[in-house]
Amino acid sequence: MPKASVTFEDIGVTVTVPAGTRLIEVSEKVGAGITYGCREGECGTCMMKIVAGSENLAQPSVLEHQVLSDNLAPRAARLACQAQVLGGEIVVRPG
Amino acid sequence: MSHPSVVVPGAPVELASGVHWIGALDPGMRRFDIVLNTANGTTYNAYAVRGERGVAIIDTVKIEFADEFFARLEQVCSYDEIRVIVLNHLEPDHSGALPELMRRAPRAELVLSQRAPAILKALVRELGTEPEYTPVGDGDAVDLGGRRLAFVHTPYLHWPDTQCTWLEDEGMLFSGDVFGCHFCDDRLWNDTVGDFRFSFDYYYQHIMRPFRSFVLEALDKLELLAPRVILPAHGPLLRSRPRDYMARYRRLATPELGSGGDEKTLLVFYVSAYGNTARMARAVAEGAEQVSKLRVSLFDLQMSDVGQFVDLIEEADGMAFGSPTLNADAVKPVWDLLSSLTLVSVKGKFGAAFGSYGWSGEAVGLVEDRMRGLKMRVPVKGLKVKLNPTEDDLERCRELGRELGAHVTGTARRRVVDIAELA
Numbered sequence: 001m002p003k004a005s006v007t008f009e010d011i012g013v014t015v016t017v018p019a020g021t022r023l024i025e026v027s028e029k030v031g032a033g034i035t036y037g038c039r040e041g042e043c044g045t046c047m048m049k050i051v052a053g054s055e056n057l058a059q060p061s062v063l064e065h066q067v068l069s070d071n072l073a074p075r076a077a078r079l080a081c082q083a084q085v086l087g088g089e090i091v092v093r094p095g
Numbered sequence: 096m097s098h099p100s101v102v103v104p105g106a107p108v109e110l111a112s113g114v115h116w117i118g119a120l121d122p123g124m125r126r127f128d129i130v131l132n133t134a135n136g137t138t139y140n141a142y143a144v145r146g147e148r149g150v151a152i153i154d155t156v157k158i159e160f161a162d163e164f165f166a167r168l169e170q171v172c173s174y175d176e177i178r179v180i181v182l183n184h185l186e187p188d189h190s191g192a193l194p195e196l197m198r199r200a201p202r203a204e205l206v207l208s209q210r211a212p213a214i215l216k217a218l219v220r221e222l223g224t225e226p227e228y229t230p231v232g233d234g235d236a237v238d239l240g241g242r243r244l245a246f247v248h249t250p251y252l253h254w255p256d257t258q259c260t261w262l263e264d265e266g267m268l269f270s271g272d273v274f275g276c277h278f279c280d281d282r283l284w285n286d287t288v289g290d291f292r293f294s295f296d297y298y299y300q301h302i303m304r305p306f307r308s309f310v311l312e313a314l315d316k317l318e319l320l321a322p323r324v325i326l327p328a329h330g331p332l333l334r335s336r337p338r339d340y341m342a343r344y345r346r347l348a349t350p351e352l353g354s355g356g357d358e359k360t361l362l363v364f365y366v367s368a369y370g371n372t373a374r375m376a377r378a379v380a381e382g383a384e385q386v387s388k389l390r391v392s393l394f395d396l397q398m399s400d401v402g403q404f405v406d407l408i409e410e411a412d413g414m415a416f417g418s419p420t421l422n423a424d425a426v427k428p429v430w431d432l433l434s435s436l437t438l439v440s441v442k443g444k445f446g447a448a449f450g451s452y453g454w455s456g457e458a459v460g461l462v463e464d465r466m467r468g469l470k471m472r473v474p475v476k477g478l479k480v481k482l483n484p485t486e487d488d489l490e491r492c493r494e495l496g497r498e499l500g501a502h503v504t505g506t507a508r509r510r511v512v513d514i515a516e517l518a
Binding site: 031 | 209210212213255442443467470471472473474475502507508509510511512513514517
């Protein structure tokens with residue numbers, strides 16, 4: 001299975017993960033500061049900033065787009081509970 | 096005791112020329128939002144402002160008090176005169192009468208903060224249609240003809256949507272929940288009601304305190320307005336010395352216990368049945384003390400008051416919790432403290448858990464989950480030891496303290512791990 005690396009800037013940890021992993025799964029396990037609420041892409045609590053490698057994440061769904069828009073999210077923001085890793089290197093920090 | 100009331104059933108109260116209080120008194124309420132007690136009820140303050148081109152309604156009331164609200168409103172204006180409905184905050188105690196008001200005043204423009212629309216959609220489902228609204232922020236204003244309502248973006252006081260509305264010609268600030276309190280007195284004005292200082296502070300401590308950084312940001316804007324009168328959404332209306340209430344908020348929201356400079360603080364809490372978790376706690380603290388520019392404190396939770404620790408935690412940069420496992424759970428003093436932390440903001444603080452156990456050791460994982468639920472960072476894997484810790488175990492505790500301390504002080508080494516190692 002293809003691998004990817006996700007770096008959580010706020011705690012200085014890089015995690016190697018299989019493609020298809022959602023960022024919230026990694027964030028929780030590593031203890032990064034990305035917080036979560038509903039985990040279903042509705043509340044916007046897990047909004048994070050993609051510092052680098054946004055092209056290595058699956059495109060946001062219509063629902064995720066709507067929630068980001070409702071929360072006046074900046075362009076580099078994604079929801080950790082929705083964003084799936086495709087491969088390559090990704091750098092994130094709490095939004 | 097009898098005193099002259101300014102609130103008469105079915106009648107509005109004139110606050111200034113063309114400005115009326117059209118809210119409701121709720122003297123019987125004793126517990127609000129589950130967590131707040133009130134000894135003499137509360138008020139739901141709503142207002143009407145008349146200009147040459149129409150009337151603005153600012154906030155409504157809890158739905159049970161809608162009849163009272165509409166009776167007062169109808170004494171001030173007809174529904175077709177209502178040009179604007181402003182909701183400074185969409186919580187149901189202020190938006191309860193909104194759907195009915197929108198039905199009765201269909202031509203009125205609904206004005207909300209930019210963060211409010213998502214909440215609005217859920218609140219007015221009963222209308223059956225998507226409501227039209229105008230989102231506003233800093234610098235936006237509504238011209239009522241001869242007078243303007245300007246808007247001040249003050250998010251997270253205490254919901255994402257909260258804002259204040261400024262009536263410039265009267266120097267009146269419609270502040271929403273900010274500067275409010277649960278205190279019901281039919282004399283309304285702060286220089287005529289009973290002593291509500293306790294209620295004012297209590298409301299801040301339970302509603303605004305978790306958002307104190309947002310309180311300070313809002314005060315930076317609101318103090319510049321120098322309002323002559325502050326009109327909150329609950330409690331007395333503040334016409335006498337309104338700046339004192341702003342100063343009180345600034346004092347309550349300003350950190351007092353911070354060590355200053357670049358020194359960070361780490362608190363190590365523990366509960367111990369047979370001394371094993373206590374020994375681990377001392378070792379965690381010893382390890383953390385080896386980290387430079389880190390002030391470490393060690394506390395036995397069984398011997399102290401939770402409230403004092405909440406104050407300390409609000410100022411701290413990191414915490415470690417030591418709990419033995421009893422019946423597959425962490426122990427009550429630990430949960431008592433962890434469940435009290437909703438009163439303060441711990442988001443982003445660093446945390447770790449450790450503890451001795453006899454059979455299975457669930458406490459450490461449960462405490463870690465709670466810390467994550469509180470939006471803390473938990474970067475160091477928790478440490479559990481079966482019964483008596485050996486010298487090797489205690490060295491692992493010191494290492495946990497050193498690692499946690501390094502994260503707290505921003506000196507943790509960067510590392511690479513595989514997700515399989517994190518289970």
